Amino acid sequence: MTQDSNTTRAGSLTVVGTGIQVGEQTTLGAKETIEKAQKVFYAVADRAAAQWILGLNATAEALSYDMTLPRRRTVYEGMVDRIAAEVRKGLDVCAVFYGHPGVFAHATHKAIKILRQEGFPARMLPGVSAEDCLIADLGVDPGPLGCQSYEATDFLIRPRRFDPTTAMILWQVHSIGNLGFWDDHTDRRPALEILVEVLVPSYGPEHRVYVYEASIDPAKLPRIEPVLLAKLPEAKLSPFSTLFVPAKKAAELDPIMMKRLGVSFDS
Ligand SMILES: C[S@@+](CC[C@H](N)C(=O)[O-])C[C@H]1O[C@@H](n2cnc3c(N)ncnc32)[C@H](O)[C@@H]1O
Structure with missing residues (x-):
């Protein structure tokens, strides 16, 4: 987990994120790293983002997906190989991914791990x-009630002991039931019906959940679609949809534990 101290070889990797709104949500550190890199790779969600990166550094090259590869992991291994090859040539490489570069980005974690093992400085901003x-647009604070976060298909295939007194975020809900890389245009309704079947005993069919899509354009509003849990299979979903399931109710307090800790809500 920690940065390897044996980092003496020429060549380095810095992985950065653009944020969801490119430029607006890109940190100063990320922008500066892109500008100074000797080689830039990017995997971003839209053409404007790619243009913005190219404007900062002319070496920028898309980590384009190989459409013939069916599995996510195979595609990501190809990205890792391309990034690592340039670092091994002795270049300071910056890999740019959209959002946070460490959230649902197998390639970035893997590239850092491999290069550190080989003795190169590698880090993620x-x-x-x-x-x-989502926290900002829906106005929800993960602090008071807690927050649990799962990839939607993974949530179903590894039966979770989830907690309905804590908010839940489900990622990649649009491709629920699909472990391949590409949208195979299969009807996702049966998988969404299974998700509803799993959630309803804990939340009830009338529980209000939210399909959320952050806007990539600062001038536009996010898409926030409230939907009753039982109606979720009918909701409009896109590859940029995240499902937010609010807590059903706050967890009960444990008076014995509160006494042991000497805490109360009066003080
Ligand atoms: C491969 S993950 C990438 C996550 C990204 N690295 C991040 O930091 O948010 C793709 C998933 O992220 C979520 N996502 C991506 N863009 C989004 C947006 N504009 N609004 C809401 N959720 C989004 C969706 O759940 C989508 O299926």
Whole structure:
């Protein structure tokens, strides 16, 4: 987990995020790293973001997806190989990913791990993720009731002991039931019906959940669609949808523990 101290070889990797709104939510550190890098790679969600990166550094090259590769992991391994090859040539490389570069980005974590093992300096700068935007746009604070966060398909295939007294964020809900890389245009309704079946015993069919899409354009509003849990299979979803499930109610207090800790809400 920690940075390897044996980092003496020429060549380095810095992984940065653009935020969801490129430029607006890109940190100063990320922008400066892109500008100074000897080689830039990027994997971003839209053409304007790619243009913005190219405007900062002419070496910028897309980590484009190979459409013939069916699995996420295979695609990510290809990205890791391309990034690592330039670092091994002795270049200071910057890899730019959208949102936070460490959130649902297998390639970035893997590249850093491999390069550190080989003795290269490699690090990640934090960025603004879709979850950060959700907190701001929906006005929800993960502090008071807590917050649990899962990839939607993973949530179903590894039966979770989730907590309905804590808010829940479900990522990649649009591709629920699909572990391949590409949107295979399969009807996701059966998988969404299974998700509803799993959640309803804990929340009830009338529980209000939110389909959330942060705007990539600072001048535009986010899409926030409240929907009753039972109606979720009918909701409009896109690859940029994240599902927010508010807590059903606050967790009960434990008076014995409060006494042991000497805490009360009166003080
Ligand atoms: C591969 S992950 C990338 C996450 C990204 N690295 C981040 O930091 O937010 C893709 C998922 O992120 C979420 N996501 C991406 N863009 C979003 C947006 N504009 N609004 C809401 N959720 C978004 C969705 O759940 C989507 O399925």
